[in-house]
Amino acid sequence: MSFTKFLPLACFISAVYAATYSLSDNWIGPGFLNTWTHENIADPTNGRVNYVNETTALSLNLTYVTDDTLIMRCDDTTVLSASGPGRNSVRLRSDKTYTTHVAVFDIRHMPQGCATWPAAWETLESDWPNSGEIDILEGANDVSPNQSTLHTSANCTMPATRTQTGTATTNDCYGGDNNNAGCGVQAPTTDSYGPNFNENGGGWYAMERTTDFIQIWFWARNDASVPFDVSSGPAQIDTDTWGEPTAYFPNTDCDLASHFGENNIIFDLTLCGDLAGAVFNSDGCPGDCVTYVNDNPSAFTNAYWDIGFVRVYQ
Ligand SMILES: *[C@@H]1O[C@H](CO)[C@@H](O)[C@H](O)[C@H]1NC(C)=O
């Protein structure tokens, strides 16, 4: 068998596809105030929040930074008037946009509590869903799904069988189908979301987007298998060494190059709205979601993000 005949070709292929990237952006603490924008907009998902601008967020201490920390929270002191605006909160968007890239998130704490619907995600708001949406970490009311999801324009589905540690929920990514459920994958462990994530000191999420696949990994804070690339932020990374992803979205039945365009990175915290409000009671939360938010400021004491860093590699 003339095996050696194929060796040069194999070497060539592995050189072309070696998944190495270089650090292009490293946001820590005060860096988020310079090149990210506090979106002072009406919540597109109809939540009971009032997204404030940066000046207001800093003066109310809803956004707070130190050298190595970014905190974003919603108000937890004000009883709201039922006829007035929603609870003050923060929606922070990177000014830069990205196509193919790797984003690594060090998250020490995420918003928790009934009514909360936090997300760390990427999209282009002005061209949704044609430029795609990648929800890296998202959930509601402290309960499952601790889910990663794509939302796209028509004609994008995921194969039922994939190499991933998570469990697919729906495989049709088109936002116009299934009430915009998208194609979701639930993480296999409870420490990937909400109170269990927080008790553990959080962890790392990472997302790699190429034209061939989008994949997402999660490592809990105490997971000794977290790659050095992820926890320590070297100048070069190699995603080939990161192991099986939590969620894997290949281009088998979805032309990722045409369904995904330039995307911003976004952190937000809304309350109630299209997701958390719709499943408020079935998730075990009491009464009416909006009334709960209006009347119970102290229920939101733990409704905050604590971000160590966001690093982007290209
Ligand atoms: C921020 O919002 C506050 C409250 O609505 C407003 O008074 C202020 O002018 C805004 N600041 C900027 C820089 O937009």
Ligand SMILES: *[C@@H]1O[C@H](CO)[C@@H](O)[C@H](O)[C@H]1NC(C)=O
């Ligand atoms: C602002 O929030 C941070 C983080 O939650 C906290 O450590 C700090 O004491 C707060 N500052 C004030 C003035 O309340």
Ligand SMILES: *[C@@H]1O[C@H](CO)[C@@H](O)[C@H](O)[C@H]1NC(C)=O
């Ligand atoms: C759907 O996408 C496939 C590629 O994944 C493409 O070949 C096909 O033409 C598309 N169909 C429509 C109706 O756009």
Ligand SMILES: CC(=O)N[C@H]1CO[C@H](CO)[C@@H](O)[C@@H]1O
């Ligand atoms: C905290 C939480 O919601 N954990 C859920 C994560 O997803 C799995 C299923 O994949 C659920 O069993 C957990 O309850």
